[in-house]
Amino acid sequence: ETGVTQTPRHLVMGMTNKKSLKCEQHLGHNAMYWYKQSAKKPLELMFVYSLEERVENNSVPSRFSPECPNSSHLFLHLHTLQPEDSALYLCASSIGTSGGLQYFGPGTRLTVL
């Protein structure tokens, strides 16, 4: 049903690895978001892109690097992560950037060893 897909669904990586998470939306939306969801914590907004331009950065560590090549694709590049970065990473999209009705993907379950 969801028009937002994320790959991979599961990822295990060492602290020295470099990996990327991919998100794709097929809804014609022009805003995309990355969220982090840790166990027993609320969703944390990491990045927002509107028409491929970053509009919000909530002081996320530089080991997380977003990329938005076009309005349908969003990447989260990971390098030198820490075990505490293990979480569910969710991508979402919306028509505008007001943060209104967002459509979420299924998430990528990341485990950092």
Place this chain on the structure above:
Amino acid sequence: LAKTTQPISMDSYEGQEVNITCSHNNIATNDYITWYQQFPSQGPRFIIQGYKTKVTNEVASLFIPADRKSSTLSLPRVSLSDTAVYYCLVGVLNYGGSQGNLIFGKGTKLSVKP
């Protein structure tokens, strides 16, 4: 920034009406109130959104008092499949060119029993 507070968990039985309240004392004038539902290992799914008074759609109603410092999600006649975590989201981004924020609550785990 508007901080939200929700009950950690709630129990209900099939066929009952469930009301989940979210407190957001510092809500700003431009903030909207949005509720999402999340099942295990899935992304949240939009349920309903409102600014003031009452909003109703095919799955839920949202009641917002005049001071907007709280909101209540009402689920009529819940079923076992409504067992999930429900999140209250308050905020708005980039209203009028200034950066706002979106704050998710910790969520309310609703358990519906037969």
